[in-house]
Amino acid sequence: MVRIEQRTDMRVGIDAFSAPPSGRGGPTGILGFVWAVWPWMNWILPVFLVLHGCIGSVGGWESLMLLVGSPVIVPAFGLLGSLPRFILRRRGHRTAPGVIVPLLFLNWWGWVTFTLTMEGSGDNGALPSMLRMFVTAPLARDYEGTLFGGAVLTAVAAWVVVLVLACVLKPHPSQQTRTWSIAAWASAVVVPALLIGVIVLGVSLTPQQRDSAGFTVAEVAAMPLREQADRARENFTATQERASAVRELIAPDGWTVRASGFTGTPNACRIADAECYAFAAEFAVPSTSGASDLESIVESLRAQGWDVEATSRLEATDAQGYTLRVEVVRDDIIVEVTSPHWWGYDYDIGEAIGDREPLDPARVYRFDEWPELGA
Secondary structure (H helix, E strand, O other): OOOHHHHHHHHHHHHHHHHHOOOOOOOHHHHHHHHHHHHHHHHHHHHHHHHHHOOOOOOOOHHHHHHHHHHHHHHHHHHHHHHHHHHHHHHOOOOOOHHHHHHHHHHHHHHHHHHOOOOEEOOOOEOOOOOHHOOOOOOOHHHHHHHHHHHHHHHHHHHHHHHHHHHOOOOOHHOOOOOHHHHHHHHHHHHHHHHHHHHHHHHHHHHHOEEOOOEHHHHHHHOOOHHHHEEEHHHHHHHHHHHHHHHHOOOOOOOEEEEEEEEOOOHHHHHHOOOOOOOOEEEEHHHHHHOOHHHHHHHHHOOOOOEEEEEOEEEEOOOOOOEEEEEEEEEEEEEEEEEEOOEOOHHHHHHOOOOOOOOOOOOEOOOOOOOOOOO
């Protein structure tokens, strides 16, 4: 009789040792699933970051730097991501606490978004991000940059909160309620849906950006090409008139042309991810025939609406977005006016306007004359 009681006691002791802690349960449901995939995500995400440049043609110099630094980057990200889970496990948790799961989804999707919106760096400038490879519609770069910065802040902030909660939470059964499971499922759907919604919003807002004349990208795209060409002629004339008003302050005639017409792609076009153009008017006059003392025209320029900054040369902007440069180079006074940007593809507009005679550097112009616009 005594021997039977001893065996029963021993079996009870073994069962008590092997059974999961009361009220904590095994890794089941969404909370258990998140707990199980958490270690994998800690390493998959940094590997994705390091290797993202190998997907398509988005890789640049930054991809090379990430690959070179991968022996440090991947372990650092992986160990930091594992730290909260390690603390929770030491404190007795065997499933992800419900309050932490939405934060984990924010952290994981934040790093995914960070990787997707990272632009490449090539020899000739920035390379499109991976997001642009997947989203064929135009997406403004400044909007994508905001998304990039927001993703970094979200991911870091979520990890910090998870770490703090891991240090203070205790494995109470009440933390694994049905309510937290529902919240976890909701966050699993809402967080990626929110990301998709933000991208769709950016794609819809991009055509609504306005140029210097107040037209949106969509409005100009709907214009017939001939109407866009007429609009470009008006903008070209306005640019030349702005330059002529400055040239008149220096000399009435004797001007030779250095540049006149479409200039290089404005930075605003790249930021907006839309086709746009600008004009440049650059003229020179011998310093002996004009006011070589540039300081003497500063007040007159300000009276014309220019905000002048006088250093070794005069640089100015106005409220419309025109920029001005006036300087003495060797024996010449150079006047250059660059226009703000307007939506439209300069190549197609130039084709509609037609060819012009090549610029003649020997031809002399009055201050109120300039070459005609052409392709």
